[in-house]
Amino acid sequence: MNATQLMIRHTTITTSLKEVYEYRSLLINLVVTELRLRYRRSILGFVWTMLNPLLTMSVITVVFSTVFRFGVEDFAILLLAGLLPWNFFEQSISSSLMSIVGKGSLIRKVYFPKAILPLATVLANLINFLFALIPLLFLVHIIGPGLNASILFLPMACLIFFVFVTGFSFFFACINVFFRDFSHMTDVLMRALFYASPILYTIDFMPDGMRKFLLLNPLSYYIACFRDPIYHRHLPSLETVLIAVSLSVTSLIIGFLVFSRYEKHFVIRV
Incomplete structure (x- = not known):
């Protein structure tokens, strides 16, 4: 790729980002709409976002402390600290797969930067994730090992992870427009990835060879x-x-470049 091509690509990315910012009100509306649809006809509504970690932790505590008698201290907290980020990742990817395909009528009628659609799904899931962290941190402070100054790193961790997930969401949303079977393949991939991720276990307990593979x-x-x-x-x-x-x-650069490259074909493929 020569200097001219790099300059053109940089200009394209900059223009796309400016468009997303100009349509920020639409982005906000899409995020709010997605959150409302997720909890419509639910009595507790958004409270479930914070209630789920509490219920999950209760079940895990009972199962692994009384039934299996798992030897890891505060295993429920260990598990949830990995499970909540995984849920954010998995739900964002699953939602993004249909973010373009599922909005075909809107895409054909109105012009707007299509990147807003997968971005809105990720932001909606990010909000759920942040609210789910609150009861977990509360439980860590009350019945777990407690909190210290290292918890101040969490906002940075959320930002870094959000960028990673957004890049993947752009890529997956784009691929699914052209290969509809990709969504079914993703279901299988997610199941395999769950067990290949240190959620139910920690890498420290693994042999060196397995540790290198998991990394x-x-x-x-x-x-x-x-x-x-x-x-x-x-x-x-x-x-x-x-x-x-x-x-x-x-992840963000590759995902956004692929998305921007094929965005103009979405209208005739959805």
Whole structure:
């Protein structure tokens, strides 16, 4: 790629980002609409976002402390510190797959930057994720190991992870427009990725060979960014943070470039 092509691509990305900002009111409306649709006809509504972690933790505590008698201290907190980030990732990817395909009539009628659609789904899931963290942190403080200053890293962890998930969502939303079977393949991929991610276990307990294999999974670094401050009560290593940041930037650039490259074809494919 020569200098002229790089300049053109940079201009295209800049223009797309400006368009997204100009249509920010539409973005906000889409996020609000998605949240309302998710909890419509529900008596408790948005309260379920905060109630789910409490109920999940109660079930995990009963099962692993009385039935299986799992030996890891505060295992429910250990699990939730990895499960909540996973839920944000999985729900964002699943929602983004249909973010373009499911809005075909809107895309054909009105012009707007299509990047708003997957971005809105990720933002809606991010809001759910942030509210789900609140009861977890409360429980960590009350019945768990407690909180310390390392918890102040969580906003940075959320930002880094949000960028990573957004990049993947752009890519998955675009691919599903042209290959509708991709959504079914993603279901299988997500199941495999769940068990290949350190959610039900920690990498520290694994043999060296398995540990190296698991570290090939990008989610390992993001889960560490949440689990270390919440459960282990210390900051993630500098290496972990740098790798996570690098993966996030790479994900966003590649995802947005692919999305921008094929965006003009969406109208005739949805």
